[in-house]
Amino acid sequence: MGKLVVIEGLDGAGKRTLAKALTDGLAARGAKVVTGAFPRYDEDVHAELVRDALHGRLGDLTDSVHGMSVLYALDRRDAAAKIRADLDQYDVVLLDRYIASNAAYGAARLRQHADGEFVAWVKALEVDRFGTPMPDLQLLLRVPVAVAADRAAHREATEQRERDLYESDDDLQSRCAAVYDELAAAHWLSPWEVIDGRVEWDVEPLLDRYFTR
Ligand SMILES: Nc1ncnc2c1ncn2[C@@H]1O[C@H](COP(=O)(O)OP(=O)(O)O)[C@@H](O)[C@H]1O
């Protein structure tokens, strides 16, 4: 049975970059790794709707925090069987964003904290009701909001990728960073490790701690 490892953090924190480094590091240690990312924009109709909503194409849908969260949750519900099959076949299933993204962004939008009603609602929906697999380890890639915003802006300029509704809201990103810190401190759904994303990180100590065979 493989381990379900999740990378969480703000938009532009460097999650995609960390996923690549971890994948390479794990492969070098002989581990079989498969990676994925949520939302699955090009694979799932709910994720497609999320993209449309975040770019202003679904009217007032984005006004509803619960409505948006249900779409993200349905994307993961439809991926659950594949995640389970991958866990049978691989040593590590590495995901860029997962259930905690719904908890952090939704609670931040509602100005709640990690011990509030919304985070409990996400767990009840995704874990208890939908049976989406629980993570084994969650990695919070922690960077100051300004750094994440700069990186997201840089990527927008270099990759011609327009920032979406959440990405362009600095206050939301600040509140979201606070909820992420609380989720990590509470070890919500699994143990969490916090990685300092300001500096050039080294994944080897983390791999030594969790992935020695
Ligand atoms: N440790 C780092 N130092 C400097 N720039 C970084 C670092 N990690 C990522 N970046 C750059 O920041 C931008 C956003 O990184 P990315 O991995 O796409 O973030 P995310 O997936 O969290 O949105 C990219 O242009 C990437 O090259």
Ligand SMILES: Cc1cn([C@H]2C[C@H](O)[C@@H](COP(=O)(O)OP(=O)(O)O)O2)c(=O)[nH]c1=O
């Ligand atoms: C996966 C997920 C993402 N989000 C938010 C975080 C991001 O601001 C936004 C888009 O996800 P993101 O991973 O940033 O997609 P991309 O960078 O490829 O556009 O959705 C949730 O609110 N809940 C979720 O369950």
